[in-house]
Amino acid sequence: MKTFGMNLEPARTRLVLAGALLALSGLSACDSSNASGEMRRQAPTSVGRGEMVPAGVTPEMRFGSRSMTPPAGHDAAAAQGSHALPEFEYDLPDTWKQIARTDIRLLNFSVQGDSGATCYLSVLGGSVEGIRDNVDRWRRQFGLPAITDEELAGLPTLKLFGEVGPVVSASGPFADGMGGEIADAGLRGLIVHRGGALAFLKLVGPREVVGAEAANFDRFAESLNLPTAPTVEPSQSGASRLTVVAPPEWKVKDPGSVRLYSYEVGDGGDLSVMFLPGEAGGVPMNINRWRGQVGLDAAPEADLLAGERMTVLGEEGWWVDLEGSYKGMGTDVLVDKAGLIGVVVPMASETLFVKLAGPLDVVQAEKERVRAYIQSFQMGGQQ
Amino acid sequence: MKDKPNPVVRLLGSYGLCITLLLLLLILTFAGTWYQVEAGLFQAQKRYFESWGLIQHLGPLRIPLPGGMLVMGLLAVNLLFGGFVRIRKSARTAGVLIVHTGIAMLLLAGIVKQQMSDDGGVMLFEGESATHYQDHYHWEVAVRELEPVPSSGMLRSTGEWVVGEESFRKATADAPARLKAEGMPFDIWVRGYAANSQVMPKGPMWNSPFPVVEGFAIRAMEKSDQAEANFPALYAEITPAGSTSEVGGMPVLLWGMANAPAMYSIGGRSYAIDVRKKRYPMPFELKLIKFTKEDHPRTRMARVFSSHVEKITEGGESIPVHIQMNEPLRSGGVTVFQSSWGPENARPNTPLFSGFSVVRNPSDKWPEWSCWVIAFGMTLAFGPRLLKYLGKESMQRRRAAEGKVQ
Numbered sequence: 001m002k003t004f005g006m007n008l009e010p011a012r013t014r015l016v017l018a019g020a021l022l023a024l025s026g027l028s029a030c031d032s033s034n035a036s037g038e039m040r041r042q043a044p045t046s047v048g049r050g051e052m053v054p055a056g057v058t059p060e061m062r063f064g065s066r067s068m069t070p071p072a073g074h075d076a077a078a079a080q081g082s083h084a085l086p087e088f089e090y091d092l093p094d095t096w097k098q099i100a101r102t103d104i105r106l107l108n109f110s111v112q113g114d115s116g117a118t119c120y121l122s123v124l125g126g127s128v129e130g131i132r133d134n135v136d137r138w139r140r141q142f143g144l145p146a147i148t149d150e151e152l153a154g155l156p157t158l159k160l161f162g163e164v165g166p167v168v169s170a171s172g173p174f175a176d177g178m179g180g181e182i183a184d185a186g187l188r189g190l191i192v193h194r195g196g197a198l199a200f201l202k203l204v205g206p207r208e209v210v211g212a213e214a215a216n217f218d219r220f221a222e223s224l225n226l227p228t229a230p231t232v233e234p235s236q237s238g239a240s241r242l243t244v245v246a247p248p249e250w251k252v253k254d255p256g257s258v259r260l261y262s263y264e265v266g267d268g269g270d271l272s273v274m275f276l277p278g279e280a281g282g283v284p285m286n287i288n289r290w291r292g293q294v295g296l297d298a299a300p301e302a303d304l305l306a307g308e309r310m311t312v313l314g315e316e317g318w319w320v321d322l323e324g325s326y327k328g329m330g331t332d333v334l335v336d337k338a339g340l341i342g343v344v345v346p347m348a349s350e351t352l353f354v355k356l357a358g359p360l361d362v363v364q365a366e367k368e369r370v371r372a373y374i375q376s377f378q379m380g381g382q383q
Numbered sequence: 384m385k386d387k388p389n390p391v392v393r394l395l396g397s398y399g400l401c402i403t404l405l406l407l408l409l410i411l412t413f414a415g416t417w418y419q420v421e422a423g424l425f426q427a428q429k430r431y432f433e434s435w436g437l438i439q440h441l442g443p444l445r446i447p448l449p450g451g452m453l454v455m456g457l458l459a460v461n462l463l464f465g466g467f468v469r470i471r472k473s474a475r476t477a478g479v480l481i482v483h484t485g486i487a488m489l490l491l492a493g494i495v496k497q498q499m500s501d502d503g504g505v506m507l508f509e510g511e512s513a514t515h516y517q518d519h520y521h522w523e524v525a526v527r528e529l530e531p532v533p534s535s536g537m538l539r540s541t542g543e544w545v546v547g548e549e550s551f552r553k554a555t556a557d558a559p560a561r562l563k564a565e566g567m568p569f570d571i572w573v574r575g576y577a578a579n580s581q582v583m584p585k586g587p588m589w590n591s592p593f594p595v596v597e598g599f600a601i602r603a604m605e606k607s608d609q610a611e612a613n614f615p616a617l618y619a620e621i622t623p624a625g626s627t628s629e630v631g632g633m634p635v636l637l638w639g640m641a642n643a644p645a646m647y648s649i650g651g652r653s654y655a656i657d658v659r660k661k662r663y664p665m666p667f668e669l670k671l672i673k674f675t676k677e678d679h680p681r682t683r684m685a686r687v688f689s690s691h692v693e694k695i696t697e698g699g700e701s702i703p704v705h706i707q708m709n710e711p712l713r714s715g716g717v718t719v720f721q722s723s724w725g726p727e728n729a730r731p732n733t734p735l736f737s738g739f740s741v742v743r744n745p746s747d748k749w750p751e752w753s754c755w756v757i758a759f760g761m762t763l764a765f766g767p768r769l770l771k772y773l774g775k776e777s778m779q780r781r782r783a784a785e786g787k788v789q
Binding site for chain 1 (some may be wrong): 474507513531532536537539541546565566582593596626636637642644646727754
């Protein structure tokens, strides 16, 4: 074996060897962790924010939705678009407790402590025909068939925001289709149509809890009011004020409960216009959702946000132009060679979606007309 | 007569071992870089370079490999025996000895960085300042003692107690971790820990491994391979100082993504309790004066971004500094790099924050110095040979020219 050079005395060798081994063992020893729970005292620290604590912190403040917000003094609401939610008025049952809102749940309550039951209010754009669709959707969550005309007509009714709607009850094994399941569940829900929107009040949880809370649910619904919320009052939402000019070749379809406008475009193209409240998950998430519908992988947020822009109703939107195999919201390919174009427009308190999906040749042929259609949008009162 | 060299020493100081170790380092670097694409920098560093060994998956094969710590440790031993102890020491080998010194400095810089450095980041809006920066991966529990800020409805910290995650990350209901401190009027009993989690209103659709507190519960999530994507949550109970674990305390949930701390009052004082990214002090206060971002035309993709900051020293002196890509602020043993900005989906006219990466590394400049030492050693070792070669060539050319003339 070839070595670097000269020989070494055995004593010196042992010394150097021992030193080297000690150094190696020292490396591993330095990695051991401290198991002590003794806390160390230090002066106040600052990483730029969050060092001041508001008096009276609530769990909702601590665990509600989060964003990196500018410091006091910046007009964040004006800059980012006001997503202020209305101050609802209601009589809260003693057994209910308000918990954090979400993008969809404008009001959210836990019922009877940790029983597992919740009651929440949500509002989506839609027509009066949507009531039936949503009654059926709720029934499907309990494995029940679509409601008949007679059954629908025979449902008890309640008032919500001054409008009368059917009260839906169900019980049995519950599965919401998104992973949530309750073996023995109960439902008490109410749907009303007002302006261009549907309001949903839904109590779901263990059957005995829902049964015991039915009277509280009814009293709560009757007490719920929106006296100081003109900005998200259903009749004031974009859904009720939007006017459009569509090409005469497009065939107007029934928009259903969620869409505001719906068209059959060319041979097999489907165009929809809809509003969802708040950020509706945000622009990147929705574009990636559309990418998934044509079999494309999700793209990085930065790439999506750097995409083409389009001004719609005075707001900046993100234009989307995709090709792939269209699956819609299912798993089977519906159109093998498909196109999907559209725009996502975050607005003050809601998000506008316009989407055309269909055979690629149809979508490409209609691209300019879709752009012109979107540019025709006007809000009521807007000149 | 001289003793025969010890075979162990011969092995440890051999060229063969040296080449083998360098080849292993090459393999580790390649595999680690590849692994980083999927698992992120933190995991790749831990697995390939801060480990003693690992199993490398290569299709259906499972190949045991020595970790970076073992390879670099052995390389240091190899260098010690072969490059310093056993080498002939003479004027002729002086250059080689200096080169070996430079390589030893590089290895030492690695050890010092591995053992003594920390890195993290800080994000500031214009007008904000920071005295500390936050680790990207490690967490700590902090208890801040609060006092009211007059006429503001806000409370500010007058001092804090902290403890690192190694003290509570293995806590369970049966084996709680007790966090306490001299002068702190209460103890924190951590009875549950989820390394990656969400805290959300407890609904009927999911179960929590920990008790529900004020309608909220911890939803334990699968730990992400990307360490920076994990946000821990703790279920804890607070008891007056000195209580035993059998005493039921006030339950609290702590979460790394919480907007605000848990509050606890005792003896007329209020305390804020957080689990937060581990903090390290900077030797100065960093204040963001102006953040500038220029986009590529007709997009919001940043072309260039930079920050005008003030470095405020302990004496109160404010020194203006411009930090931009590849032009960091180096001061007092820390280096502050311009690294990011946000929010990424900000609308026009929305205030942006500036993101800085901060590194404290006592051996920050050692690699540069090592390179100078190695360059000097190589000049000393090979310079004379080059000069000799050039002289010889020159002589041959002159002789050839003279031959032609004759």
